[in-house]
Amino acid sequence: MIWLVFAFAALASYVLTGTLRSYALKRSLLDTPNARSSHTTPTPRGGGMAIVIMFLGLILVLWHWGSVDEPLAFALLGTGSGIAALGFADDHGHIAARWRLLGHFVGASWSLFWLGGLPPLVIFGALFDLGWTGHLLAVFFLVWLLNLYNFMDGIDGIAAVQAICACGGAVLCYAAADSSGLALVTGVPELLLVGAVAGFFCWNFPRARIFMGDAGSGFLGIVIGVFALQAAGQEPRLFWSWLILIGVFVVDATFTLLRRLLRGEAVYQAHRSHAYQAAARRFGRHVPVTLSVALIDLCWLLPWALGVAAGRVDGAVALMIAYLPLMGLCIWLRAGAAERV
Template identity: 35%
Template sequence: MATDVPRLALLILPLLSLLCSGLVVRGAIGYAHRRGMLDQPGQRRSHIAPTPRGGGIGIILAALVFLPVCLRLLPAPLPSAETLALCIGLALVAGTGWWDDHRPLPVLPRLAIQSLAVLILGMAMVADGLPILWLPLLLAAGVGSTNLHNFMDGIDGLLAQQALFVFAGAALLAMGVQAWALAGASLVMLAACLGFWLFNRPPARIFMGDVGSGALGFFVFALAALLWRERTALAWPLATLSASFITDAGLTLAVRIWRGRRWYSAHREHLYQWLVRKGATHRQVGIGYAMWNLAVCAPLAALAWCESGKGWWPCIAAYALTAAAWARLKRRCLRRVPTGDRHVNA
């Protein structure tokens, strides 16, 4: 009978999360119109019509309602201090994004609050036995993930579908080590993202906004950190699942810094943005990223899981292949764009 409890909860809680997220996102569309929260088309935008933003609030509210239930009541529960720290961190990052969706915030206050959110979770993990020397690495990874996912939220459906892929993989990995609470949390977030994606798939009826993109990045980091603490070898398959996003964001940032551009300013130089600029639709680009995830990242993540102590080499292979594909497609895009347009976002 006890084994039926997690199975039932792993079904019911995600369904409730899906319903909650979808209802809130539907309400957020009307709210955004009333408050004038519309993203207007422009030179650094990839859409062609004014579109409401802030739909990620549906993901966050569903998460804050159902994550504590999963993390505390399912087998292999998270300590109460870590559960509280995770929810506080998620609320801080989401709240900052919600404010920014209404009225733009300067970069430094955003980074300060993101750092505080990561430190709160990191200190809770330290209190539970993690060596404090890991704290600087957690801080860098957490703030980096938060902003990386924000940067990659630029076309219809892309970030939401990536979250579906990563959370599905994380749920399977958590089940593999019988971390049922973290598996339930992964499925709850997957369902919440699905509830949003139904309104964000091309052509999008609402955008995620900073309230969702930054918070998703924070939670991806938090989930990876907690699973890594559960079993160190899980770091490799978890990192492999995010290869397409980390490579696109990382190489784009490196190129902008190398060329002396204002790397922190808004731009349209990620690969997914270049593909749209050369004529691909948002749907086609999303399908391309999804196919890469399923054909390359998923099998190599599975191999990294099976290799256990040697999971590093499938992970490196995933990033090498993704980097090669990124460079090839970027060169192809640049060859088809007039020279004067290549530096428009500098």
């Protein structure tokens, strides 16, 4: 049954994305290129709402059938719909950054309430319960994931590929962890998200005929964060697996932000200094960069994440090893460097 639902999610998302593209063209909801864009032609935006509608709709159905736990369903439905609505409104008309950020913190707090906060984590082999400090850090973690996904959604297919690889890899990690007889999450919501993103991906790669928009990218960021925290509540080491799986986005966005902060730049201003943007300029195309991200996810990060899930390597140690080459790429591509005028 779950594979039928998966196929339905992909097909319906594909159809709905095409409908949203027609809507955006009629309303002139276009992303117009500027000096800091990675695109050269005006392109419709807001296609990520197809992902949102299909995923949340099916989560509601599966919760009614008893296939998704109530706390997770309420966290996803409340936070996901709120963040998507905020992003959709911003796609249609500018919303001040302070109000967007307030909405992000409210959405993150809602999901943490239903998940029960940050679960105890295994750090270098020891179990730590951070209490209220951990819950506060978890809120910032969710808000950061939401925003870094917005930052990283800048070339054709990259945000969709990251979501597909991370969620698909997480399902494999759940299976690896479950081999020891642990009672773990089923991975059903993650598979549904893969299906919904795959339908949109067909319109966004290899040449973007519609962009995801803030509604879709912010939604993916916070939903992935919710998945990571929920999985950690079942088995603490799975939190490290999730951090490894999304390493390309975490390292690029964090490295770039810190370098710009140290230089005194306004981090909320649009720019083209991420590593993936520099790589796209070097190649002169988006396709090789997006495919490279997929290869890094599947051939480098996934094996480390699986090793952590199976208990064969410490999560913190694996994270540092997995992230080191990614930081090297950021340095080589001069991520966060001052842009030439």
